[in-house]
Amino acid sequence: MSARTLIPGITARATTDLPVLKPFKGKPYGHDEIGFSRFLANLSPWAVVCVVMLLALWPMAAMAQAKYTIGDAFDALWKWVPFLVTKGFALNILISVTTMAIGTAAGVLLGLWQISPHPAIQKTAWAVTQAFRNSPWLVLLFIVMLAFPFEITIAGVTIPIPDWMKAVFGLSLPIMANISEVVRGAIQSVPTGQWEASESLAFSRNQTLWRIILPQCFKRMIPPWMNWYAILTMATPLVSLLGVEEIVTLSRQAMEGENNHPELLIPFYGFCLVIFFAYCYPIARWTISLERKFSVKL
Amino acid sequence: MAESKWTPKEPMVSAKDVHKSFGDLEVLKGVSMDVMKGDCVCVIGPSGSGKSTYIRCINALNPIDSGSIEVEGQEVNDPHLDKLELRKKVGMVFQQYNLFPHKTALENIMMAPMRVLKEPKDEVETRARELIKKVRLEGKEDSFPGELSGGQQQRVAIARSLAMRPDVMLFDEVTAALDPETVKEVLVTIRDLAEEGMTCILVTHEMGFAREVANHIYFTDRGVIVEHGPPKTFFTKAKDPRTKEFLSQIL
Ligand SMILES: Nc1ncnc2c1ncn2[C@@H]1O[C@H](COP(=O)(O)OP(=O)(O)OP(=O)(O)O)[C@@H](O)[C@H]1O
Numbered sequence: 001m002s003a004r005t006l007i008p009g010i011t012a013r014a015t016t017d018l019p020v021l022k023p024f025k026g027k028p029y030g031h032d033e034i035g036f037s038r039f040l041a042n043l044s045p046w047a048v049v050c051v052v053m054l055l056a057l058w059p060m061a062a063m064a065q066a067k068y069t070i071g072d073a074f075d076a077l078w079k080w081v082p083f084l085v086t087k088g089f090a091l092n093i094l095i096s097v098t099t100m101a102i103g104t105a106a107g108v109l110l111g112l113w114q115i116s117p118h119p120a121i122q123k124t125a126w127a128v129t130q131a132f133r134n135s136p137w138l139v140l141l142f143i144v145m146l147a148f149p150f151e152i153t154i155a156g157v158t159i160p161i162p163d164w165m166k167a168v169f170g171l172s173l174p175i176m177a178n179i180s181e182v183v184r185g186a187i188q189s190v191p192t193g194q195w196e197a198s199e200s201l202a203f204s205r206n207q208t209l210w211r212i213i214l215p216q217c218f219k220r221m222i223p224p225w226m227n228w229y230a231i232l233t234m235a236t237p238l239v240s241l242l243g244v245e246e247i248v249t250l251s252r253q254a255m256e257g258e259n260n261h262p263e264l265l266i267p268f269y270g271f272c273l274v275i276f277f278a279y280c281y282p283i284a285r286w287t288i289s290l291e292r293k294f295s296v297k298l
Numbered sequence: 299m300a301e302s303k304w305t306p307k308e309p310m311v312s313a314k315d316v317h318k319s320f321g322d323l324e325v326l327k328g329v330s331m332d333v334m335k336g337d338c339v340c341v342i343g344p345s346g347s348g349k350s351t352y353i354r355c356i357n358a359l360n361p362i363d364s365g366s367i368e369v370e371g372q373e374v375n376d377p378h379l380d381k382l383e384l385r386k387k388v389g390m391v392f393q394q395y396n397l398f399p400h401k402t403a404l405e406n407i408m409m410a411p412m413r414v415l416k417e418p419k420d421e422v423e424t425r426a427r428e429l430i431k432k433v434r435l436e437g438k439e440d441s442f443p444g445e446l447s448g449g450q451q452q453r454v455a456i457a458r459s460l461a462m463r464p465d466v467m468l469f470d471e472v473t474a475a476l477d478p479e480t481v482k483e484v485l486v487t488i489r490d491l492a493e494e495g496m497t498c499i500l501v502t503h504e505m506g507f508a509r510e511v512a513n514h515i516y517f518t519d520r521g522v523i524v525e526h527g528p529p530k531t532f533f534t535k536a537k538d539p540r541t542k543e544f545l546s547q548i549l
């Protein structure tokens with residue numbers, strides 16, 4: 001008797017009656033390459049503050065009667081903040097930047113080898129990429145840490161290798177592999193017609209690659225590259241497991257210095273969370289906006 | 299062995315019994331054709347008959363399995379072929395234009411002569427501007443491909459090929475992606491070229507053009523040349539039933 005109720009999206013009429021062929025605007029390649037940045041950028045900065053506040057309130061209620069209060073813990077934190085930032089977080093940034101530099105250089109090379117016309121080079125590069133892309137970062141870190149010498153001697157001069165440098169090499173491996181994939185994906189996203197047109201104009205393979213293909217896909221590589229930088233920065237506390245004195249290690253030491261009151265945990269680790277978020281959030285926003293800009297242009 | 303000296307009395311492009319397979323699929327089953335200097339040859343035939351594959355074999359974009367293709371006496375089916383030397387003599391224009399999107403029209407035209415032939419920039423630029431004029435695109439020198447219509451892009455693509463001063467031009471359905479209005483402007487450009495004596499090999503569905511401009515028409519089906527002849531006899535006195543059927547559908 002009554003008209004069937006329309007369930008929007010299932011039985012409701014489409015907003016247009018005519019079948020409209022929307023231009024296919026897929027992602028340039030495969031899976032979401034900037035998923036992490038998307039997640040991070042969509043977090044409200046307040047979300048982090050709220051989480052930290054909630055966590056901070058919980059021990060306050062539970063241990064209100066204890067004589068060392070959460071307030072004391074925050075006082076202790078303020079005292080340590082300059083040290084944690086300048087000695088600890090600065091090292092995290094140093095590690096992330098150097099790792100990114102080395103990982104990018106190696107990754108670009110590996111990515112170019114992945115599209116080499118020589119099957120042996122191409123297969124090897126592919127295998128190396130897959131191996132390091134799919135290994136747990138921590139395992140790679142331990143291997144490099146243990147396999148690397150403590151010092152190297154060049155022409156009679158002995159240079160000690162600090163732990164953080166070894167950590168950089170360890171972290172560079174997965175970054176290299178992932179950048180290699182970014183490069184390969186970007187190059188392969190350029191239509192083959194560009195290769196053919198270029199080759200028919202008697203450009204050599206290298207000329208085609210450097211003058212025609214790479215200039216076209218350079219921009220496309222930037223958002224995923226920045227995404228990997230944010231992931232890497234967030235992963236730098238891994239090296240605290242190896243004794244590198246970055247922010248998490250120093251926080252632990254600072255808490256020991258404050259007699260290991262359990263109330264210290266939330267302020268100190270909460271501070272680590274906030275500072276990583278504060279550093280990576282703008283990068284994530286920037287990544288998203290660049291990605292939007294570049295995908296519109298193409 | 300010394301390179302056999304080619305003279306303009308011999309065919310400029312000479313294909314003999316060309317075979318080409320993609321995996322199990324034999325796409326070219328013995329194609330032969332001679333194209334003399336200054337000829338304009340049209341290759342027609344149903345979709346999938348191997349026209350594109352054949353034309354791409356001529357500039358070694360596709361390697362052939364057996365047979366021979368000689369371009370000005372240079373054997374294409376030779377493992378030691380200098381592809382770049384071959385491609386300097388053979389220009390190619392594609393259905394999808396394939397202009398370099400990060401370069402302006404003028405830069406698209408200038409790139410290959412400067413980077414491949416290493417000619418001085420001002421010389422190349424003068425020539426590029428003449429070519430722009432020739433394809434009737436004055437004023438579009440600094441436009442990027444994305445700012446040009448399909449027909450304009452295709453004419454830039456033709457100019458880009460001509461800038462290398464090739465001896466033969468290959469056109470693979472260069473008007474197939476264009477709307478009927480703009481087809482004409484591209485065909486006029488090609489006709490002018492042919493009338494100036496450029497050797498052209500076209501894959502096309504434009505029968506009017508083929509009838510008017512071509513010296514010789516080849517009809518291919520399933521990897522073989524079924525029938526060929528000058529347009530006068532080809533269109534009116536086709537003998538093979540497949541040709542007749544194709545022509546009846548398309549005319
Ligand atoms: N790179 C390739 N790999 C595998 N098969 C291919 C390749 N290129 C073409 N083919 C196949 O070869 C056959 C001939 O293709 P070709 O493009 O030469 O046909 P065509 O005559 O140009 O057709 P159309 O008029 O549709 O352009 C087709 O069946 C096609 O699927």
Ligand SMILES: [Mg+2]
Nearest residue numbers: 349350351471
């Ligand atoms: Mg074709």
